[in-house]
Amino acid sequence: AQKITQTQPGMFVQEKEAVTLDCTYDTSDPSYGLFWYKQPSSGEMIFLIYQGSYDQQNATEGRYSLNFQKARKSANLVISASQLGDSAMYFCAMSRNTGNQFYFGTGTSLTVIP
């Protein structure tokens, strides 16, 4: 069975500092995808970053990077130079090989302090 675990219900970070949001996953599939989404208070889910299980390098998208440790089954999101607009819920998700079903964690609420 596939499972995503986010153990940090809430996190605080000072503006302009970096923050790491934890995500571990469990799957027996040899090929899978890992994602991070941001959900502001307005409710829309915003795609941030994707990592394929066979990708050798960690994914980066602007201020977002995914610290992928396959042996540990972890896919932590690192946000550098936090901004006030980064305050939101962050969800880690996993897709099976064919992307036919996605599994989401329970989310981490990030608050950026000015």
Added chain:
Amino acid sequence: DTGVSQDPRHKITKRGQNVTFRCDPISEHNRLYWYRQTLGQGPEFLTYFQNEAQLEKSRLLSDRFSAERPKGSFSTLEIQRTEQGDSAMYLCASSLAPGGVVPSYEQYFGPGTRLTVT
């Protein structure tokens, strides 16, 4: 087409009534997904379509729920005989299946339909 749209954005209904939601995906996307999200939780997968074929349904999807995507474009999600436990945000997402022109697993979400059953 700039994104996924959903209609209505909010729906209040009385227990026992039927409701139908509509999702219009990004036009070139051939996959469409429905999720349910309750307060404090991540989205839970309900079902997905590739073109007009409904390929997978979650066990969460009781027989009161039905989804269609008749022409492989927009989709509808119907809930019959609504119950208070159906109150949630219903999210639709679309993606381009691997093997497409720009193969990608990323899903793009609509704004959701918030259902309140009284």
